[in-house]
Amino acid sequence: xxxxxxxxIAPFAYQFxxxxxxxxxxxAATCGIIGSYVVLRRMAFIGDALAxxxxxxxxxxxxxxxxxxxxxxxxxxxxxxxxxxxxxKSTLREDTAIGVIFTAMFALGILLMSRLQSFRDxxxxxFGNILGVQSQELWLMTGVALVVLVxxxxxxxxxxxxxxxxxxxEVIGIQSxxxxxMLLILLAFTVVTGIQVVGVVLTSALLVTPAAAAxxxxxxxxxxxxxxxxxxxxxxxxxxxxxxxxAVSTGAAIVLTCTAVFGVIVLVNWMRKR
Amino acid sequence: xxxxxxGRHHVDSVPGADAVNIRDLRVVYDASQGDALNCTALxxxxxxxxxxxxPNGAGKSTLLKTLAGLQPYNAGTVTIYGRPVRxxxxxxxxxxxxxxxxxxxxxxxxxxxxxxxxxxxGWFTNPRRYDDxxxxxxxxxxxxxxxxxxxISDLSGGQQQRALLARAIVQEAELLLLDEPFNNxxxxxxxxxxxxxDELQQLGRTAIVATHDLSRIRQEFDLIISLRAGxxxxxxxAVLYQQATVEESYE
Numbered sequence: 001x002x003x004x005x006x007x008x009i010a011p012f013a014y015q016f017x018x019x020x021x022x023x024x025x026x027x028a029a030t031c032g033i034i035g036s037y038v039v040l041r042r043m044a045f046i047g048d049a050l051a052x053x054x055x056x057x058x059x060x061x062x063x064x065x066x067x068x069x070x071x072x073x074x075x076x077x078x079x080x081x082x083x084x085x086x087x088x089k090s091t092l093r094e095d096t097a098i099g100v101i102f103t104a105m106f107a108l109g110i111l112l113m114s115r116l117q118s119f120r121d122x123x124x125x126x127f128g129n130i131l132g133v134q135s136q137e138l139w140l141m142t143g144v145a146l147v148v149l150v151x152x153x154x155x156x157x158x159x160x161x162x163x164x165x166x167x168x169x170e171v172i173g174i175q176s177x178x179x180x181x182m183l184l185i186l187l188a189f190t191v192v193t194g195i196q197v198v199g200v201v202l203t204s205a206l207l208v209t210p211a212a213a214a215x216x217x218x219x220x221x222x223x224x225x226x227x228x229x230x231x232x233x234x235x236x237x238x239x240x241x242x243x244x245x246x247a248v249s250t251g252a253a254i255v256l257t258c259t260a261v262f263g264v265i266v267l268v269n270w271m272r273k274r
Numbered sequence: 275x276x277x278x279x280x281g282r283h284h285v286d287s288v289p290g291a292d293a294v295n296i297r298d299l300r301v302v303y304d305a306s307q308g309d310a311l312n313c314t315a316l317x318x319x320x321x322x323x324x325x326x327x328x329p330n331g332a333g334k335s336t337l338l339k340t341l342a343g344l345q346p347y348n349a350g351t352v353t354i355y356g357r358p359v360r361x362x363x364x365x366x367x368x369x370x371x372x373x374x375x376x377x378x379x380x381x382x383x384x385x386x387x388x389x390x391x392x393x394x395x396g397w398f399t400n401p402r403r404y405d406d407x408x409x410x411x412x413x414x415x416x417x418x419x420x421x422x423x424x425x426i427s428d429l430s431g432g433q434q435q436r437a438l439l440a441r442a443i444v445q446e447a448e449l450l451l452l453d454e455p456f457n458n459x460x461x462x463x464x465x466x467x468x469x470x471x472d473e474l475q476q477l478g479r480t481a482i483v484a485t486h487d488l489s490r491i492r493q494e495f496d497l498i499i500s501l502r503a504g505x506x507x508x509x510x511x512a513v514l515y516q517q518a519t520v521e522e523s524y525e
Contacts (some may be wrong), residue, residue, distance in 0.1 A: 171367075
């Protein structure tokens with residue numbers, strides 16, 4: 001027992017591991033909570049798009065010596081507003097329009113990166129760099145996560161209503177389009193923090209997988225959010241340990257732990273139904 | 275302190291006004307296809323049950339959506355209890371056709387019905403004891419007490435329709451707009467819906483119901499409004515209505 005305990009806590013004797021643990025628990029939990037809406041409102045593709053379009057923002061910020069997180073946030077918010085605008089104006093189907101825009105933005109990011117000599121400096125944007133989190137960034141991420149949580153709590157009943165019955169919401173005077181745009185902006189915030197943990201390519205997994213797993217075991221949105229946050233945070237902890245002891249990529253280890261939890265829940269559900 | 279949705283203030287209805295007055299209303303979806311709705315004059319007095327009948331595409335749903343404030347219109351005036359559409363949201367309850375709601379969403383029947391109270395709560399306010407009691411009583415009244423804490427996805431078609439009606443009741447709306455409430459519901463539910471509409475009428479509420487089901491229309495309604503190709507083609511007291519004329523409107 002004592003040995004297991006040692007095995008669990010030994011990695012966190014290091015300052016960088018403590019930072020990584022705090023950051024990844026916080027971010028994975030936030031992603032799990034907002035991810036419940038992503039799953040129920042079928043916004044998984046948008047979440048992925050928001051993560052990918054952050055790349056040119058980060059590269060441009062890097063080239064000009066601006067804050068990388070700031071660059072990612074700016075790009076994310078512009079994408080969120082752009083998607084909201086396109087959904088109202090365009091004759092293209094929304095997912096088609098998003099597909100066109102986000103691949104173009106991602107390609108632009110890669111193009112700009114290839115002009116820089118120091119590809120390695122930016123590779124952590126693609127694949128995450130939670131072990132390199134500085135205390136200052138940790139504060140910023142805590143702030144972002146808190147803002148997201150507070151807004152989600154304040155607007156919970158209206159966000160829930162517009163998710164399954166936007167008609168009733170409109171009749172009683174709630175503008176569901178505006179709420180959707182607000183949710184997209186919160187999602188952009190969350191995604192930017194998620195990029196720190198698992199990178200641009202894998203962020204949508206933190207949004208979708210824990211929430212999808214939670215949706216299989218509970219029938220109430222609030223409980224689903226709690227379960228999803230716990231699965232996300234638990235996976236972050238386990239993934240961090242795995243990456244420490246087996247020297248593998250932290251982001252990938254966290255995402256695959258989420259997937260394993262999802263797989264176990266699917267299996268248990270399937271066996272119970274038989 | 276209530277933070278009303280859409281920032282509007284409480285507007286009292288004009289005393290003695292009709293539930294609905296429509297003048298020269300035109301709704302156009304697509305200019306090349308003509309008017310989706312064209313209504314020179316329609317008055318529905320307060321406190322009656324009116325049926326909207328007519329073939330598919332006659333404009334029944336469009337009319338209900340216009341009254342609910344969901345459908346922007348191109349010309350004309352529409353007033354609800356003497357006030358412009360959307361001036362006071364809590365006065366109007368709209369029951370959409372069941373397909374417009376995502377019934378797979380994880381929410382209990384109780385909480386679903388509670389969303390009818392939201393217009394009185396506004397932003398940042400959670401339901402209070404009065405709301406809980408009202409919802410619980412209404413669920414019992416509509417025979418949904420046993421399934422109150424089940425997911426809405428577990429409900430049958432008839433139960434879904436009753437849940438929608440329960441939500442309109444807890445909203446305490448004065449004008450109820452029901453789009454095809456009798457579609458695919460069991461006879462029991464149908465009877466219950468009609469009984470509830472009777473009770474609401476006793477309380478002075480008004481109901482406008484789009485329906486295809488004409489079998490008991492003379493008993494179930496006071497006024498029958500027939501629409502065809504977006505226009506009101508007939509309006510008469512239900513008791514005077516002849517089955518023949520009804521069938522004619524379907525030719």
